[in-house]
Amino acid sequence: MSEALVVARAISDEKSRARVLRELAPRLPESLLGEALSVSGAISDEKSRVRVLRELAPRLPESLLGEALSAARAISAPRSRANVLGKLALRLSDREQARVLGEALLVARAIVDNRSRAEVLGELAPWLSECEQVEVLGEALSVARAIVDKRSRAIVLGKLAPRLSEHEHADVLKEALSATLAISDENSRANILEKLAPQLPEHLIEDALLAARAISDEVSRANALEALAPWLPESLLKEALSASHTFFFEDARTKVLVALASRLPESLFGEALSAARAISDEGYRAEVLGKLAPRLPEREQAEVLQEALSAARAIFNKRFRAEALRELAPQLSEHEQVKVLVEALSAARAISDEGDRAKVLGELAPRLEEHEQTDVLVEALSAVRAISYEEDGTDVLGELAPRLPESLLGEALALARTISTEGYRAEVLGKLAPRLPEREQAEVLQEALSAARAMDSYYVGDRERILMEIAPQLPEREQEEVLWEVLSEVRAISDEGHRAVVLDELATLLPESLLGEALSTARAISDEGYRAQVLSELAARFPERVQVEILREALLAARTISDNTISDKCFRAVVLMKIAPRLSERERVEVFGEVLSAVREIPDEKYRTEALTALVPHLPKREQAEVLEETLSVARAISDKKSRVNALGELAPLLPEREQAEVLEEALSAARAISDEGSRVEVLVEIAPRLPENLLGEVLQMARTLCHRDKSIAALSNLAARWSAVCRSTQRSEFEELSATLRAFARTKRPQLLHAIQALLPVIAEQDPHGRVLRETARAIVDTAKWWP
16 A cells, blocks of 8 residues: 555646545555645645545544645635535544534535535534534524525435435425426426435426426427436326327437336337337437336247347448447447347448548447457548548547557557647647657657647637646646746736736645745735635635735735726625625624625616615615615616516515515516517516416416517427416416417417427326327427428
8 A cells, every 4th residue: 555655646647646545545544644635735736636635635634634724725616615514523532523523514604605504514513413404504594594596406406305304305305396497498497306306205296297298498498308307107107108109200209208218117118119119219219118128028029129120221321330239239249249249330331521520430449359449449540640630639539548558548649639729739749649658758748738838829828728738747847837937928918817827726726835926926916806716716725824914915905996887886786795704703893894885886776786686685684674775765766667576576586475476476477567569477476486377377468469570489388387276367278378379379370389389298198198198289280381481
């Protein structure tokens, strides 16, 4: 183990060194943990250093905990600092543990961003006493509920739910699902459903499935159904399989059928096979049949695999044919497998596009006999050499690099050296360097460095960023030289905004010896806002005494930001909010009070509402209710109706439950008064998911009235997810409302009607469990397109 640690210390690439140290950490004897801690402390990349410290923390003896705590306190990222302090606290005596956990909590509570603060509080909670745990989880939950962005709110609530009591767990998941259903972007909605699916109880899984089926965009709907498939109870699998029949496009249908294939009970095999055989595209048909085959009784498996193989062989596109044959091969007998892989190789070699040919050959190589692999990879490299567009060649060569045997690294290196564009050449050389023998690594890194230095940087900061990527792989002395070079170039950037951004990125990489120079560079920025931002980032890299001084400098700069325009006032408030969490508690309260005063001076009600809404969660609890009331008053005074609707809609979730319905009714009332139809539809799309049931019927009527507008489809899609509630609101049957809605959209142009049908497909499917109406509708659409293209 001692030798392994010596080897790890000698690894020049910091990320590789950190990875090796993380793997060694659980196996090192206690006598070597001090040395491992020392090696990790020399890693300049903070993320890599933090990861190693996390692995070492549970194993460190008492004698090393002081050193580890100092390392943890030097971490600039508040989230990582709080997390590592929490892990180390568990190793300390009870009295010390309480003190360090308190310190971690202070760091967590000072995080400005609501999402990060809620997540970190949730991570710390399990390490606290039972009483404190309840308090901190309540605090995290309160912060999470105040997150304005629905996507982030749903994600954080989903993360907090498993840590709560059984009763709260279900309620919070319901809130998370509710926030998800209110997300207007269908792709985001599908992504969050995927994250929530593993922990949803059965009664909510059913709601999630309904929400997934209500997504009008076929790609997003397929993604959501695919994500839910592994977690559906058997009672819902038939419904999910039926949902796969509603897709017009075969790629979306295939995705859902593949996701369901491994879950289906025997009673649904027949229906799934019929659905697979009905797919006209040979590639998709081969994929679904190949996934279903292992689930079938033995006597049927061979028959279905032959069907899949026939479909794969019939694929016209050589790339897709090669990939389909490669995927089917492992399910076949040894004799057939060899034959099919030969067919796949033949198809791959016939691909005309060099980039595609190189990729497919590279993916196929590991499936072949060992003696064939090298030959095929040689062919792949030859194909790369023939790619005319350097950016494409760079990407493919980068993908091949990890698969190449030692015997081909020289050829790959020679190929990388022929790349004429310096940036691309530096990128590929950097990817190949870790694969090379140690004696060559240094030489290749020097080449990458020379290429990066020779770059004709089109965008400000490009060369500096590439040098920053290469620097951590270099020996310590050279690393410092390169970072000094980057710092010199940063100083020469004329645009202060760009200079501040690149200096921010550089701050975490700089060794101690260059921090003074970076501080001088930051102090030379004349724009107070940019100067304040960079100083607050740099402060964390300095000892505590100096840190206090730099933060006061940043605060002074922030306070002198011009306030001539609304934009200036908002910018000053944002910068002050960024600095505040790093100050002492007394100063923090003072600065947030200052931000509140600055925000109150913003004359435009719209911007003032936005700023107050963002600020509320950071204020002491005793002030929050008062400021929320003030924010609501300002929102009500916004003269532009569209902005007022949006502001009230964003504010509603922060209010006590009894006020929410009243404020949403106000928002709908403002929406009714918008004369411009396009704007009216836009706000309807935004607020529909939040509205109480009794208002949904009115929104449906408004969507019908504005059916000729494109955005009405998005509103219809949101309403489709709550169709039963809509019909309870109107006191009409689901079929009656569906018929009335389709009649309204039938008066519009054909594309608009087709989009409306697509948005309402889940509702139609509910009314038509056997799919006859859907099939007839699809046939009518196709026939109409033939008659009147």
